[in-house]
Amino acid sequence: MIDLTWLWNFPAMDREVLVAIRKTLDNGYRTFSRNYGELIETLFEPLLFFLVWFEKLLLNTPWIVILAILVALTYFGSRSVKLSIGVLLSFLLIGYFGMWDNTMRTLSIITVATLLSVIVGIPIGILMARSDRLQSVITPILDVMQTMPAFVYLIPVVMLLGIGKVPGIIAVVIYAIPPVIRLTNLGIRLVDKDVLEASTAFGASRQQRLMDVQLPLALPTIMAGINQTIMMALSMVVIASMIGVSGLGQPVLKSITNQYFTMGLFNGLAIVAIAIMFDRVSQAYAKRNLKHLESLQNG
């Protein structure tokens, strides 16, 4: 009889080879992180400094001031009394249920992560819109960033930078940055060719075309990307708490390990409240300020 077992058992490589591959890669990365970890950490020092400063600012300011600022931002962003009252009530509840400090920590990390994503993501999106080749390179990378389970890329980040705020925020940014890149690229590519041509016909330089036409006309799409980025950053907060990011994620993590259902629920609801606030305010703001971009042309 001919041996047909290979039809049922996939002919995998030898275990020893696999182990060797894993060891080589792991050791290589370990050496890399031992040699360069500290250097990279110093590079991120300004970020850490800003993060700590912002968190302290939020924590050390009297809650009533923060609350007033949040409600004011909501009102001037959205011009909606209903939404402002909603924000006021939810933050009062959050405070009353003893989650104020953690909420401030989460707020600070979300703000910094979003800023970072926007600062890094928009230029990448612009470059991508200018070059089809760059787009074909970056798109698969973005796919990996979005689909790779977050835990997997937590490992190398932790190996490199240890546990703490900086690796946490890097993990959050990696997870949350793809929408802003993708939608910046898309928005610029969808800009009305006629308007762009008109700008060229009047002698605008590349830079002028970008600032005068492409970015303003792509803004609604870019805003949608930023909105998505904020939402994804918020959902990452719980996972990031596993590597030492303080905030609302930590109590959630604690309640998973200890089966504290109510504690998990309250903190989860607090995250939801922040998410809804960010989403509604940014959307209302965008809608109000970009209304001329909709239904344009041909009266």
Place this chain on the structure above:
Amino acid sequence: MADALIRVENLYKIFGDNPERAMKLVRDGFSKDEILTRSNQTVGLRDINLEIYNGEVFVIMGLSGSGKSTLIRHFNRLIDPTTGSIFVDNTDLMQLDQNDLALFRQQKISMVFQRFALMPHRNVIDNIAYGLKVQNLPRDERYERSQNWIDIVGLSGYENHYPSQLSGGQQQRVGLARALCTDAEVLLMDEAFSALDPLIRANLQGQLMDLQKRLKKTIVFITHDLDEALLVGDRIAILKDGMILQVGEAKDILLEPADEHVEAFVRNVNRARVLTVKDIMKDKLVRIDPSNTGGALQQLQKNESDIGYVVEKDSYKGVVTRASIERGQAGSVAAESQLNELVIKGPTLRNSTILQDALATTMESEFPVPVICEQGKIEGIVHRKDLLEVLSGNPAS
């Protein structure tokens, strides 16, 4: 006429990934369709040679797909030719680098677009001032010049409106003002009025022609509408399948179409509204000097004409017929005073009158109608026969 401001020489434009191959087929004389099937390349423009003079309105007319929008985009190099050269004001556009090209577009040439192409996020005054903003002029100057054009195109009060709040006609006024605001010599108009309702289009055409009387820009005007071409154009080029079939004034194109394609274009044009008296008047007429009455009859006899036009010191007086002179001479030799009695003050025409308005006068008059200029000089006469031939669409000559 003055020197050519825009000169295009041997311009070819091939769309596709292998223009070399298509150019070879073009040189071998294959048609646009044959080249498309053989090499999968589209011939956009083929051997274009043009001269556009300073201060004229030059219309490029053709149906969709004829390459007219492609051609106009070569004048400011929004599209680069495959081969050939373009000169504007003696500058070879193909020799300009990116910076010089940007400067050229800022200062020498501006453009009005079919779909307006306004910036939806900027209000009217900022849209009109855009060309100046590109040049980094200070805000006060931008607004001052922009405001001037807002007033001229009749949009005062709309300064802070956004394009989405304006009607199509108003949007194109903004487009026109934006193009004029940079004071460029050359104005490119790419089917600028085609997207508008007929009434608004006529309105804007009128406004453009009024402006042109004052500004004397060099305007390159693209249209698919022959009536519009004949109305606004000093000269017209007819484009088909990327080739120029004929270039000429309205009357050349209407009265002497170069080939059957042009003839097909012009067949349905209302000649009565396009051609003027000048286009059909004849120079040949008998002038009679009233101080030489005796000679009048001889002159008429010599020219075998029944009608003479009395002209005194370059000033037209009226018509005399041979019959009336003969009758008058039956008794005595006609004196000067007598000739003056025989003169009939018939109707006259101006050379700029369109045929439609000249029709009634010409048909009712017993004689060919004299054409008189503003100073009273006689320039020619209009025969009833010529008018009818032109209007019926079969020019005798």
